[in-house]
Amino acid sequence: MKSQVAPPSLSVIVPVGARRAADIGALYREYRSNVAATGATYEFIFVLDGPRPEARRALEMLLREGEEFTIVNLTRNFGEAAALTAGFERASGGTIVTLPAYPQIEPADIRKLLAGLSTADMTIGYRWPRHGNALDRARRSAFHGLVNWVTGARLRDLGCGARAMRRQVLEEIDLYGDQHRFLPILAMRLGFRVSEMPMRQSAQDRHARIYRPREYVHHLLDLFSIFFLMRFTKKPLRFFGMLGAATFGVGAVLIAYLGMDRVLFSEPLADRPALLLAALLLVLGLQIFALGLLGELIIFTHARGLKDYRVEEIIQYPDAVAASDSGSDSVPAEPAGSAEMRATAPPAVTA
Amino acid sequence: MSGAKSTTAEPKIDAAQRIASARGPALSVIVPLYNEQESVQPLYEAIVRAVEPLGRPFEMVFVDDGSKDDTVALAAALARRDSRLRIVKFRRNYGQTAAMAAGIEHARGEVLVTMDGDLQNDPADIALLLEQIEAGFDLVVGWRHNRQDKLITRKIPSRIANWLIGRVTGVPIRDNGCSLKAFRANLIKRIPLYSEMHRFIPAMASIAGPRLAQIKVRHHARRWGQSKYGLSRIYKVLLDLMVIKTIASFASRPLRWFALLSLPLFALAFFAFGQTVVDLLVGGEDHISLPIAGSGVIFLGSALILLCSGALAELIYARGDVRDREFLKLTQTILSTRRNPEADRAL
Numbered sequence: 001m002k003s004q005v006a007p008p009s010l011s012v013i014v015p016v017g018a019r020r021a022a023d024i025g026a027l028y029r030e031y032r033s034n035v036a037a038t039g040a041t042y043e044f045i046f047v048l049d050g051p052r053p054e055a056r057r058a059l060e061m062l063l064r065e066g067e068e069f070t071i072v073n074l075t076r077n078f079g080e081a082a083a084l085t086a087g088f089e090r091a092s093g094g095t096i097v098t099l100p101a102y103p104q105i106e107p108a109d110i111r112k113l114l115a116g117l118s119t120a121d122m123t124i125g126y127r128w129p130r131h132g133n134a135l136d137r138a139r140r141s142a143f144h145g146l147v148n149w150v151t152g153a154r155l156r157d158l159g160c161g162a163r164a165m166r167r168q169v170l171e172e173i174d175l176y177g178d179q180h181r182f183l184p185i186l187a188m189r190l191g192f193r194v195s196e197m198p199m200r201q202s203a204q205d206r207h208a209r210i211y212r213p214r215e216y217v218h219h220l221l222d223l224f225s226i227f228f229l230m231r232f233t234k235k236p237l238r239f240f241g242m243l244g245a246a247t248f249g250v251g252a253v254l255i256a257y258l259g260m261d262r263v264l265f266s267e268p269l270a271d272r273p274a275l276l277l278a279a280l281l282l283v284l285g286l287q288i289f290a291l292g293l294l295g296e297l298i299i300f301t302h303a304r305g306l307k308d309y310r311v312e313e314i315i316q317y318p319d320a321v322a323a324s325d326s327g328s329d330s331v332p333a334e335p336a337g338s339a340e341m342r343a344t345a346p347p348a349v350t351a
Numbered sequence: 352m353s354g355a356k357s358t359t360a361e362p363k364i365d366a367a368q369r370i371a372s373a374r375g376p377a378l379s380v381i382v383p384l385y386n387e388q389e390s391v392q393p394l395y396e397a398i399v400r401a402v403e404p405l406g407r408p409f410e411m412v413f414v415d416d417g418s419k420d421d422t423v424a425l426a427a428a429l430a431r432r433d434s435r436l437r438i439v440k441f442r443r444n445y446g447q448t449a450a451m452a453a454g455i456e457h458a459r460g461e462v463l464v465t466m467d468g469d470l471q472n473d474p475a476d477i478a479l480l481l482e483q484i485e486a487g488f489d490l491v492v493g494w495r496h497n498r499q500d501k502l503i504t505r506k507i508p509s510r511i512a513n514w515l516i517g518r519v520t521g522v523p524i525r526d527n528g529c530s531l532k533a534f535r536a537n538l539i540k541r542i543p544l545y546s547e548m549h550r551f552i553p554a555m556a557s558i559a560g561p562r563l564a565q566i567k568v569r570h571h572a573r574r575w576g577q578s579k580y581g582l583s584r585i586y587k588v589l590l591d592l593m594v595i596k597t598i599a600s601f602a603s604r605p606l607r608w609f610a611l612l613s614l615p616l617f618a619l620a621f622f623a624f625g626q627t628v629v630d631l632l633v634g635g636e637d638h639i640s641l642p643i644a645g646s647g648v649i650f651l652g653s654a655l656i657l658l659c660s661g662a663l664a665e666l667i668y669a670r671g672d673v674r675d676r677e678f679l680k681l682t683q684t685i686l687s688t689r690r691n692p693e694a695d696r697a698l
Contacts, residue, residue: 191417191442234546241590270626270640279646283616283653290612290660296594297605297664301671303543309449314457315427315438 010035010042010114011093015083015161017049020101025058028067031099034107038114040095044069047087050077055101081180088170096170100161102204109199113164121192122165124184126157128198131206139211143219150227151185155196158182162199165192172310178218182226189230191310234308236295240288248285254278376435378402378409379460379536380477383450384426384468385416389574391425394470395436401474405481411436413468414454417444448549455539464533471499472531473569480533480566489561489682491533492553493568494526500572512588519592520554520599524565527551531568538681543673547587551595558599559678603675605668609661616654623647 012035014028021027028044035042046059046069059071072086084098095117097110105125116123132140140157148154158181165187173186184194232239255278261267269275299306380398384391395411402409415423415438423440430436439457441450451465462484466472476493483491500506509528517523527550534556542556553563601608627644 191445235590235594237590237594238587241593242586270643273642275642276645276649279619279649283649286612286616287653287656287660290609290657293594293597293608294660294664294667296597297602297667298671299545300543300598300602301668301673303545304672306545308545309445309453310442311453312440312442315423315430315440316434316436317431318434320430320432320434 006041007092007094008041008043009093010038010040010095010097011088011091012042012044012097012099013047013084013087013091014044014099014101015047015049015080015087016052016055016101017077017080017083020052020055021103023058024055024101025062027101027103028059028062028069030107031110032067034110035097038111040114043091043093045072045087045090046070046101047072047074047083049074049080049083051075079178081175081177084170084180085175091167094167095164096167097164098161103202104160104205105162105202106200109197110162112199113162113197116195116197117164117166119193120195122163122169122184122187122194123197124155124157124164124194125160125162125199126155126196127160127201127205130157130201133208136208147182147185147223150223151188151230153185153188153194155184157196158184160199177225178222179226181222185226185230191312234299234306236299237289237292240292240295244285244287244289244292246285247281247288251278251281251283251285254281375459375461376408376410377461378405378407378477378481379412379458379463380409380474381412381414381451381454381458381463381465382468383414383416383447383454383465384418384422385444385447385450386418386420386422387468388418388420388422388425390468390470391422391429394468394474395426395429395433397470398474398477399433401477405478409435410458410460412454412458413438414450414457415440416446416450417441446547448544448547451549451552452544455534455536455544458536461536462533463536463539465530466532467530469573471571471573472529473571476531476566476568477533479568480531483564483566484533484535486564487562488564489535489538489559490553490556491564491566492524492526493529493531494524494565495529495570496567498570515588516551516554516592519596520551520557522554522557522563524553526565527553529568529570535681541677541681547591548595550588551591554595554599558602558675559681561682602668602673605664606658606661609657609664613654613657613661616650616657620647620650620654623650 012031014031016024024046028046032042032044046055048056048059048071051073056071056073059069063069063071070090072090074083074086078086087098088096095114097113099110105127109125113123113125130137144156144158147158163183169187169190169192172190173183175183175186179186188194228239254274258269258272258275258278261272262269380402382394382398387394391413398411413426413436415426423438426436426438430438437457439453441453454465455463462481464477464480466474466477472493480491480493498506509526513525513527516527530549532552538559538561539552539556542552542559544552544555548555557563597608623643624647627639627647630638630640
């Protein structure tokens with residue numbers, strides 16, 4: 001380990017996935033010159049998500065030319081969230097910046113992104129002015145409208161890969177699957193302040209996109225899992241119980257109706273196919289409810305490891321005088337120098 | 352040890368305080384605060400006035416639940432003058448259960464007292480709670496007599512809820528909504544508190560089988576600000592109750608709980624199949640009712656899936672980190688003629 005250099009203040013993580021610039025070297029140079037222009041010390045970490053031979057060759061070439069950065073090469077495609085985590089593991093800066101591996105935003109605006117951190121714990125870029133046809137716009141606003149409605153956030157561009165955050169944010173977020181898109185939402189949930197910063201869209205990003213139906217489905221499923229985790233992590237029975245009770249209720253009403261018919265009009269139950277439906281609904285409701293109980297059991301047996309809350313700071317002045325002890329107020333209440341104020345998040349599990 | 356004497360030189364006070372904090376005070380008073388800027392100062396004074404005469408080291412833990420007003424600044428000003436006050440500041444609003452849980456986690460006393468931040472509870476009652484703890488109870492719950500709240504929106508729903516909670520959980524608490532409670536720290540620190548369980552702390556604590564006492568406490572009308580909880584949604588309470596009941600009575604044997612759920616389904620399946628067999632014997636295959644036979648299949652299948660869920664539940668419990676054997680240690684008493692040196696040392 002080279003320990004003669006102090007850790008840089010910025011760590012820039014670039015996850016290189018299936019979608020990447022044709023000339024990653026040129027992209028790196030642009031990023032680097034703009035990050036350097038901010039005057040902060042920095043390091044670059046490229047995470048190759050799976051075997052990316054050309055990208056790797058290009059980066060190794062740069063290394064040979066004397067550039068300094070780290071390459072983390074993953075053996076298979078783990079997804080962007082995992083790649084970010086892998087990069088973060090190597091990062092030593094107090095501020096973490098993630099940048100897309102393809103031209104998405106004008107690199108000159110990285111400065112603005114970093115400036116946003118003065119009033120927030122995390123800043124994410126949104127491409128503005130945004131190019132695209134009416135269909136693109138409609139699709140985007142539908143997705144973000146849904147996200148904002150479900151999560152209570154107010155975000156405009158979750159697809160933007162340019163983000164800057166304090167180190168603590170990534171330390172606390174347990175990122176997995178495809179959640180990188182929802183990073184700002186997860187951060188908000190932990191009580192961090194998140195702001196958005198307009199960044200000019202790169203000229204090469206201004207093309208119409210064609211998504212396959214599969215991607216829509218994936219986005220919706222991701223959204224659902226975020227919704228569930230945000231609202232019901234600690235109370236799964238609220239969610240399953242509601243669904244289960246509704247299903248059970250419909251079944252019960254149907255049974256009651258059939259039963260009335262049987263009693264009042266002697267319509268024999270045996271001839272009513274609706275009986276099958278009613279039985280199915282009753283049973284389904286019960287099953288969903290039982291799933292909720294399973295969820296509760298999972299939470300209960302792990303309740304000590306989970307923590308509902310995040311402490312911003314603990315305020316106590318150990319050297320302050322215990323006030324009003326005996327009449328003599330001889331010691332003035334101003335040992336301000338010895339004030340202990342620590343801004344901590346205590347360990348998640350206490351024995 | 353009563354509080355440090357401040358007539359001596361400053362460093363000595365320091366040392367005394369350090370020792371006190373290393374050993375932990377005898378009593379921690381935990382107060383969740385949410386937008387209570389008017390109450391902070393009077394609350395602090397009332398607690399000090401009530402607890403100081405008891406003559407034992409104590410601390411106050413104020414948990415700020417993401418207040419939007421000056422609550423934290425005012426409390427910090429108090430803390431600057433009094434080392435016994437510690438403020439746990441949340442990053443945002445997380446709700447009362449989280450605030451209670453945080454207070455309990457950060458408190459260092461042997462006995463923990465929780466109370467509301469709006470001065471509707473009277474700190475003067477803390478002495479009464481302590482008396483009960485010293486008499487050997489693990490958990491003392493106050494109940495507000497002469498409750499100073501609106502009848503229709505607060506008192507009647509709460510009476511119904513208390514009756515229901517008592518019936519379902521088997522822990523007949525007169526007043527679950529009263530925050531003024533005292534616990535032995537080692538007990539309550541081991542009880543998982545999450546979601547919106549603050550209403551049910553005694554019921555939740557019942558998994559450890561605590562010796563429980565209830566005493567009358569005073570209740571004052573709210574002087575400032577808004578009441579923060581009105582009529583909460585009933586279905587939430589009902590579902591939470593369900594959870595607590597299930598966990599308290601079945602957590603360590605979940606398969607039984609699921610088997611119980613599947614029992615009526617087995618019975619229904621039995622009747623449906625019985626009917627089908629009778630039909631078959633009487634009139635042959637043409638006489639069978641498809642809806643009834645089909646329902647039988649559905650019921651039987653579902654009952655089996657429920658049993659499988661029960662098996663899954665066993666797996667979850669077995670892989671989890673909650674065990675009855677640690678709860679029973681919190682409250683057990685041992686009578687033995689055999690000397691057990693290790694146990695003696697532990698005591």
